[in-house]
Amino acid sequence: MTSVPVNRRTLLSGLLGVTALGLTAACGNDAAGAGLAAAAPLPTTVSPDTELVISIHLTHVSLKTSGELGKLPFKVRDWPNISAGPDVIQAFRARSVDLASNAGIPPIQAQAIDVPAKIVAVQTKQKPIYTYATAPGTPVRAITDLRGKKIGFSQGQAQGLVVLRTLKEQGLKPSDVQLVALPSTKFLVALQSKQIDIAPLGEPSLTKYLTEYAKDGAIGIPMTAVDYLTILWAPGEVLADAAKVAAIRSFIPFWAKSKVWQHENQEKWIDAYYVQDQNVSAADGKRIVDAEDQPIFPASWDKAVAWQQESADLLVEGGFIKPIKAEDLFDRRFENIASESVPAAYRE
Secondary structure (H helix, E strand, C coil), X not given: CCCCECCHHHHHHHHHHHCXXXXXXXXXXXXXXXXXXXXXXXXXXXXXXXXEEEECHHHHHHHHHHCCHHHCCCEEEECCCCCCHHHHHHHHHCCCCCEEEEECHHHHHHHHCCCCEEEEEEEECCCCCCEEEECCCCCCCCHXXXXXXXXXXXXXXXXXXXXXXXXXXXXXXXXXXXXXXXXXXXHHHHHHCCCCCEEEECCCHHHHHHHHHHHHCCCEEECCCCCCEEEEEEECCHHHEHHHHHHHHHHHHHHHHHHHHHHHCHHHHHHHHHHHHCCCCHHHHHHHHHCCCCCEECCCCHHHHHHHHHHHHHHHHCCCCCCCCHHHHECHHHCCHHHHCCCHHHEC
């Protein structure tokens, strides 16, 4: 594996260009539905014949386990497990996914490279969900040891943003370290092969990695940088289709309630997702879940917009993207749907 130094604004387009998804334009219904203007009220009538392709694997597992999957008022043609931000953007370009879930950074990157898409639902988090993992034998033993080190960096994903936030916290500039351009799906291989010194990993990847490589000196280093947003988003073309918009509107409460179900039925969720789907032990699954936030869905997106603007400005400051206006990332017609579908304890 060859390390590729970051080349600022060309990085994301390069990652998109080499992404091998085997995608075809097979999104939802073959025929386009009735048009819907961007400012038009959201349609409320869902046709049972409407089809969506939804790339939200955790929700799929949750809905199956809770028995809610069959209650969706529309058809899901496929549930592809495409989660990395650059891959989702490529899928949107290929018209192969109608709706996806990501952190806040992929919509910023999509707008920066002129891929039209909008955020339609928001969940907020207060705790860091990533931990820095070190390569076996690296001299990095603390967050203060980053200067001059090779850091796995995916500009189009949350993992890239938390790296930039960490550098800022430590008083470092991107030029003070070696940012190695990789999609997050390649971080494990790069760590194992010592092509990089450190990279942010989420669960359950972190547990799997340390289980195998802690004996060789790999460690986890906590971070304070928070990945504040989990969002649902859809391509602009999909949001101009009245039938698909109605289906998406009806899906958002299922998504939000599935998060609540996971939180309130942790033993079932650990077994279904961490043990059966991810091959993690029940004990490790419990440890991972115990460290997670209670899901929160804001009634107002003002804080989310401000967070996105701050994140975008950080990328602009590093020379990675052109300036953008974060408000343009959100479709405010959907603003209250998630929060109104969950109990008050899960609202903000």
